[in-house]
Amino acid sequence: MTAPRSHRVGDTADRILDVAQRLVQQRGFNGFSYADVAEELGISTAALHYHFAGKAELGEALVARYASRFAQALEAIAAEPLDAPAKLERYAGLYADVFRDQRMCLCGMLAAEFQTLPDAMREGVLRFFDHSEAWLRAVLEQGVREGTVAFDGTAIEAARTFLAGLEGAMLLARPSGDIEWLEAASRGLLTGLTSVS
Amino acid sequence: MTAPRSHRVGDTADRILDVAQRLVQQRGFNGFSYADVAEELGISTAALHYHFAGKAELGEALVARYASRFAQALEAIAAEPLDAPAKLERYAGLYADVFRDQRMCLCGMLAAEFQTLPDAMREGVLRFFDHSEAWLRAVLEQGVREGTVAFDGTAIEAARTFLAGLEGAMLLARPSGDIEWLEAASRGLLTGLTSVS
DNA sequence: GTCTATAGGCAGATAGAC
DNA sequence: GTCTATCTGCCTATAGAC
Numbered sequence: 001m002t003a004p005r006s007h008r009v010g011d012t013a014d015r016i017l018d019v020a021q022r023l024v025q026q027r028g029f030n031g032f033s034y035a036d037v038a039e040e041l042g043i044s045t046a047a048l049h050y051h052f053a054g055k056a057e058l059g060e061a062l063v064a065r066y067a068s069r070f071a072q073a074l075e076a077i078a079a080e081p082l083d084a085p086a087k088l089e090r091y092a093g094l095y096a097d098v099f100r101d102q103r104m105c106l107c108g109m110l111a112a113e114f115q116t117l118p119d120a121m122r123e124g125v126l127r128f129f130d131h132s133e134a135w136l137r138a139v140l141e142q143g144v145r146e147g148t149v150a151f152d153g154t155a156i157e158a159a160r161t162f163l164a165g166l167e168g169a170m171l172l173a174r175p176s177g178d179i180e181w182l183e184a185a186s187r188g189l190l191t192g193l194t195s196v197s
Numbered sequence: 198m199t200a201p202r203s204h205r206v207g208d209t210a211d212r213i214l215d216v217a218q219r220l221v222q223q224r225g226f227n228g229f230s231y232a233d234v235a236e237e238l239g240i241s242t243a244a245l246h247y248h249f250a251g252k253a254e255l256g257e258a259l260v261a262r263y264a265s266r267f268a269q270a271l272e273a274i275a276a277e278p279l280d281a282p283a284k285l286e287r288y289a290g291l292y293a294d295v296f297r298d299q300r301m302c303l304c305g306m307l308a309a310e311f312q313t314l315p316d317a318m319r320e321g322v323l324r325f326f327d328h329s330e331a332w333l334r335a336v337l338e339q340g341v342r343e344g345t346v347a348f349d350g351t352a353i354e355a356a357r358t359f360l361a362g363l364e365g366a367m368l369l370a371r372p373s374g375d376i377e378w379l380e381a382a383s384r385g386l387l388t389g390l391t392s393v394s
Numbered sequence: 395g396t397c398t399a400t401a402g403g404c405a406g407a408t409a410g411a412c
Numbered sequence: 413g414t415c416t417a418t419c420t421g422c423c424t425a426t427a428g429a430c
Contacts, residue, residue, distance in 0.1 A: 012413080012414095026312050027310070027312050027313050028225065028227060028309060028310050028313065030225060030227040030228045031227045031310060031312075031313045033404080033405060033406080034405080034406065034407085035404080035405080035406095043413095043414070043415090044414065044415060044416080045406080045407085046407085046408080046409095046413095046414070046415065046416080046417095047413065047414050047415075049406085049407065049408080050413060050414075051413090053407095054406070054407075055405095055406065055407095104309065108309075108365075108368065108369075109309055111368050111369055111371070111372060112225060112301065112305075112306055112309035112310075112368060113224070113225050113228060113309075114371060114372045115223050115224050115228075116224050116225065116228040122372070125372065126372055126373075129369060129372075151385065151388070152384065152385070152388045152392070153381060153384065153385065153388075157381040157382070157384075157385060158385055160366070160369070160378060160381065160382055160385075161362065161366070161381070161382045161385030161386060161389075163365075163369065164362055164365035164366040164368070164369050164370075164382050165358065165361055165362040165365055165386070166365065167365040167368055167369060168305075168360075168361035168362055168363065168364040168365020168366070168368065169357070169358070169361040169365070171305060171308050171309060171361070171364055171365065171368065172305075172308055172326060172357070172360065172361050172364060173361075174308065174311060175308060175311045175319070175322065175323055175326075176323075181357060184350060184354040184357065184358070185354070185357055185358045185361050187349065187350065187354075188348065188349070188350065188354060188355055188357075188358030188389070189358060189362070189389070191348070191349045191350075191389065192385070192386070192388065192389020192390070192392075193389070195349070195389075195392070209395080209396095230422080230423060230424080231423080231424065231425090232422080232423075232424095240395095240396070240397090241396070241397060241398080242423095242424080242425085243395095243396070243397065243398080243399095243425085243426080243427095244395065244396050244397075246424085246425065246426080247395060247396075248395090250425095251424070251425075252423095252424070252425095
């Protein structure tokens with residue numbers, strides 16, 4: 001049901017989002033400009049303003065698209081017949097994929113700049129993390145039922161600890177660029193949730 | 198041996214660093230300007246340039262002072278007759294103190310913006326995390342000897358997991374401003390290192 | 395040490411032609 | 413949809429007086 005586009009993969013708005021997303025993930029929302037995006041695409045900044053009224057609207061669209069794609073990936077994992085530890089590993093794998101592209105999680109980056117963001121972007125970032133927490137909590141509760149996962153405190157607290165651990169590992173591993181750094185942290189977080197069995 | 202200063206606590210350079218540090222911790226290095234600092238202190242931006250040649254030099258000084266103070270705090274904890282879990286709790290308490298001021302760890306914030314930082318700042322940030330890792334590794338090794346701590350993999354990996362978990366928890370808890378969020382994550386990380394006993 | 399004044403550049407954004 | 417041209421404002425930084 002997607003409209004056919006014989007002449008190019010992705011229209012201009014999509015390509016703007018692609019470039020802007022990479023720049024935000026690598027440099028932050030306050031670390032890139034319309035001129036950066038325009039130059040890379042070989043168009044003018046005025047053309048960008050045609051597709052996105054301002055930087056705030058572009059930012060909103062970035063968060064919305066990122067959250068939507070991430071939610072899709074989580075649904076796909078949830079649908080597979082895996083035990084909880086395997087699902088958590090898959091979840092951590094999503095982060096490793098982003099890291100291999102030498103990027104930070106878009107919303108992790110925006111969390112750092114939270115105080116400087118337009119309201120609509122803030123709300124999108126909060127929704128992203130709420131959704132991730134809810135998904136992880138459900139998986140952890142599955143693990144408790146299966147007997148494959150154990151933790152002190154509530155499932156939502158354990159979900160947040162796991163999520164925070166992954167975001168923090170991306171943050172700290174990126175300067176060194178060492179994927180093994182991130183994967184070791186993923187294993188450590190998982191071990192903390194499973195070694196009690 | 199500190200020079201006496203009857204007329205004021207902290208000279209101008211110190212007060213510039215105080216304001217700039219808070220702004221970086223709350224808004225990021227790319228999210229504040231010389232004008233912000235000058236206005237808050239009631240001086241001109243030209244006066245700032247007298248004390249710090251440019252924003253890069255100010256940034257360097259910020260990282261150096263922060264790392265020095267943090268190292269002092271770690272030495273104080275190391276000197277106390279505590280078991281490893283208690284030292285880790287104290288370490289986590291340092292992060293809670295920063296968070297209560299509604300700030301991010303300075304170097305955690307700078308890690309997000311790493312790709313946009315001047316070289317000298319990058320090196321300072323890397324040294325900060327290397328030092329933290331080394332300190333945590335030593336505490337974890339103490340814990341293994343005591344039998345109070347256990348983990349899979351190497352001590353340096355466990356140290357990184359713990360550090361990343363705290364930085365990530367600060368990052369994600371700050372939008373909501375909920376200190377309990379951070380403290381729950383601290384407990385969760387500690388439990389992951391001690392529940393195996 | 396701090397000021398006023400200002401340079402020079404880049405930011406986000408708009409008008410209007412094509 | 414994309415362009416050129418331009419606006420306004422903010423940024424870092426400097427010159428030179430006091």
